[in-house]
Amino acid sequence: MTKEISFDHSLIVEIIEEGSKILDLGCGNGELLRILMDKKKVKGVGIENDEEMIYACVKKGVTVEHFDIDEGLPDFPDDFFDYVILNFTLQETKKPKKVIKEALRVGRKVIVSFPNFAYYPVRFYIGFLGKTPQTKALPYRWDETPNLHYFTIKDFIEFCSRERIKIVSFIGFTENKKVNYLPNIFAEKAMFILERIN
C-alpha cells in the first residue's frame, strides 16, 4: 500500500474499530473497503450498482454485491453490521431518507459523508456568479452530475432531528483538514456518525 489514503478515508479508518462488520453502500471501486480490510481487519461487504465498479472490486479482492440501494436493503436483517458507511453516496441516491432509514436498521452505527452545499465557494457560485457550483467536492457540470440532491450541514442536522436520528458525532472538513469554525460555511464536506433512537 504505497498509495496515499484520502482524507475522508483516513477519517473513517480512525472511527472504525478493529474487526468490525462493515457494509459500504455505494462502495465504488472498493478502495475504502480494501483499506479497512488491510488496516482494521474488518469483515466488509460492499454494495454497488455500477457493473464496472463490481469488476474493480473483485479485482481488489473486495466482497461486493450488485444491487441498487434505492430499493432498500430487504435482504439484510436488523443490526447485522457494526457500521454502515455512506461515503459520498447519499447525494446520489434517489430516496436519501429511505436509504438512511435502511442503513440505520441494518447497522448499529451509520457513517454518512457528503459535500456541504453551503460551503462558502459554493455560496459564491450561486450568490455572485449565478451559476450552479463546480468545486473540488462538486466537480461535475449541472448536466453531467450524478448528484441528485444538494444539501447542507444545517439541512442534515435538521433532517436528523426531524427523523429522530441521534447524531453521535460530526466532523466538517476540507481537502486535508478538519474545520471546527463555522463548519456550515467553511467545511467543504461533512461526516456524521448516526445512531437510531430506540
Next chain:
Amino acid sequence: MDQLLIEGVTGKDSPVGVTETKFYTFDGITLESGEKLSPITVAYETYGNLNENKDNAILICHALTGDAHVAGVSKEDGKLGWWDFMIGPGRAFDTDKYFVICSNVIGGCKGSTGPSSINPETGVPYGMSFPVVTIKDMVNVQKRLIDYLGIKRLFCVAGGSMGGMQVLQWTYSYPECVYTAIPIATTIRHTPQQIAFNEVGRRAIMSDPEWLGGDYYGKSFPASGLVVARMIGHITYMSDQSMKEKFGRKRKKSEKYGYDFEAEFEVEKYLKYRGETFVQRFDANSYLYITKAIDYFDLGENRELIKFYDSRDLKFLVISFSHDWLYPPYQSKEIVKILKYAWVDVTYCEISSTYGHDAFLIQNEEQENLVRDFLKNAWQQKGKR
C-alpha cells in the same frame, strides 16, 4: 451467436491442445432414491497439473447437455471443448496455475454410466430400467472421482445452469472439500415454470412412437420427440431481445409469404437446425433422466440452509445475466441472501448481456475477468493462512 457459441465447433485450435477423455470405473454408489447403481464409469478430462500439495484442483460441472470435454481439441472428433475460452494457460481458469477437471454426469450419454449403458445384469442397455438419479447423486459420483485423483479439497467448483446446481450441492454435501464456489446462472431450487418446460420436453420424447417405452436402442430413435424437446430448450436459453437481434422477422425468401407450413422464418430454421444437430449427439433417455434430476433439485429450506452455512469457511462468486429469463437474476440473489445471512463470503454480479441464459457459454470478457480476479485473490488469501 453461432460463431460465439462454441458448442460442437471443429477445426479450431486451442492453447490447451489436444485432449483425451479418460475413464474411471468403480463399484458404484447407493443413490438418493435408495437404489444401488453398480458399477459406475465416469468419463473425465483434466488440464494442467496437480501440484504437490494437491490443493490447486478446480472442478468444472457441466449443464444439461454438456460433457467432460470442456476445453481443448478432442482427440476423438476434433471438437472444441464447450467452455474452451474460459480454460487454458492465462485464461480465467488458468491451467498454468490450476489443475482443471471436468467429468460427465451419471445419467448422461457422453461416456459416464447412463440409460444407454449396458446393464451388466442383462447384457442390454438399461433404458428405463436405469434408476432415477439426482444432482446429489451426480455430485457423490464426482466426489469418488476426486478421491480417486487424490484430492482432499477442491480449490474451486464452478459451473453454470445445472452445473451451478452441482456447485451448490458440492458446498452442501462436502463443505470441507471446497474452498471457493462459482455458481453461474442457476438457482437454489427448481421452480414450477422451469419444471414445466422440462416436462414439455420429456412429453415430446415419450409421445414419439419411436421411443418404444425407452427400449429403442438398436431398433429406432425418438428423433422427432427429442428435436422438439431441444427446440423448446433453445427458446428458453435465448431472450426476446437476442432473438429479435439475431432473426428479426427474416425469412428464407424475403418477397412473399409462402402460405404453407415449411420452416420459413429464420427463427424456425434455426430451431430446426439446432434440434436436428442435437439428436445426432444426444440420447433421448438421457434427456429424460437429466431433466428429472434438475427438477428434483432443491437444496433445502432457506432457514435450514442459513443454519447449515453459518460462518462456513467458503468463498462464493455468484454470477447472473440480466436477460436470463430461465434462471433470472432474482434466483441468484436468493442464493446470495442465504449466504450472507450465514455470514459466508459472497460476491455477486449481474452481468448485463442480451443473450439470455446461454450468455455464460458465450465468450464474454466480464465473466472471464470476474472469475480470473476472484480466483487470483482467493488463491493469495489461501496462501496467507
